[in-house]
Amino acid sequence: MSIAVITGSSGLIGSETARFLHEKGLRIVGIDNDMRGYFFGADGSTSWNTKQLQHDLKNYEHRALDVRDETAIGNLFRELGREIVLVVHAAAQPSHDWAAREPFTDFTVNANGTLVMLEMTRQHSPEATFIFTSTNKVYGDLPNSLPLVEGGTRWEVAETHPYYEHGIDESMSIDQSKHSLFGASKVAADVLTQEYGRYFGLKTGTFRGGCLTGPAHSGAELHGFLAYLVKCALSGKPYTIYGYKGKQVRDNIHSYDLVNAFWHFFQNPVPGAVYNMGGSRHSNCSMLEAIADTEKLCGRKLNYVLSDQARSGDHIWWISDVRKFQSDYPSWSYRYDLQSILEEIVAATGERLGAASRVSG
């Protein structure tokens, strides 16, 4: 049976990938050491999701390894070797703010961890496709220098600008802007992944995500904006919006749609390819718009405050232009829009909060 190795398998993207590929008939080896719990505390822990995967998927095997551990990852790849047909590398330290607390941890998880995964794939499974979940933060804060116009509920790029209709494409520079340490460690990993494609001919694909979201996100204040927003709305926890009057715009893609894009890439990989991948014009919102939609769905008001302090290196407006991917893989399309994404998150979060209160009660 062909094997897919998935790192960060208990996280949002890793777990969606595990379910999707299992359904396609692959044996799944998931690598996740619940470091999200270390980064973000109990809100962030993904151990609940490890248990669900082990319960739900017959051909799922969990390894609680650290992607930085070259020896342990090397042993695993030596054991599985050429049976591995696909590696999806989604383990990461994913937050701007957290990165500044422990720069060494951030960099070694994001950059060194990616190098370990690439090199072990090259040494032991050179025919495998390798997919890396990069981020739009590799563009640093350059998007903030676009001509932006303030509207009632959101910032928008000027209508006359070439990015207005479809969003920002891959030609934007990733150089000479403020990235945050997180953005910088992801740039290192992004470029390494491209290089293993271009230099060694490994079948690598780099997907630079906008906001990735879905019901399996363990939303925490520092990461997982829609999931955390819904968690606060349903639980009554206070929520803080950082900067830009709450009018900052993000595009949101459901984890299923992203993983379906991975699947299309795996069928016909273009070594070294880079794609911007997000909700695009199809699915995007400002914080204020997301709050209004969430309140409507939850049937209650969110208790939130607006802080003047923006997160360093944060985007004011980001919408991904996904036409490069669409042109390489024309049969891929979105299943979810913003409304259906929010509906799913509200339902799943309500269920999880209900289960947690039954346990503690």
Ligand SMILES: NC(=O)c1ccc[n+]([C@@H]2O[C@H](COP(=O)([O-])OP(=O)(O)OC[C@H]3O[C@@H](n4cnc5c(N)ncnc54)[C@H](O)[C@@H]3O)[C@@H](O)[C@H]2O)c1
């Ligand atoms: N969620 C987003 O909005 C977003 C946006 C753009 C890019 N991304 C990228 O997509 C990828 C997946 O994001 P996500 O939202 O699923 O993140 P997530 O935090 O939900 O999942 C990542 C998983 O990796 C695990 N992990 C972390 N460090 C590890 C290590 N050293 N060894 C083994 N496991 C480790 C964590 O425990 C967690 O379960 C990340 O690379 C992230 O940077 C995410």
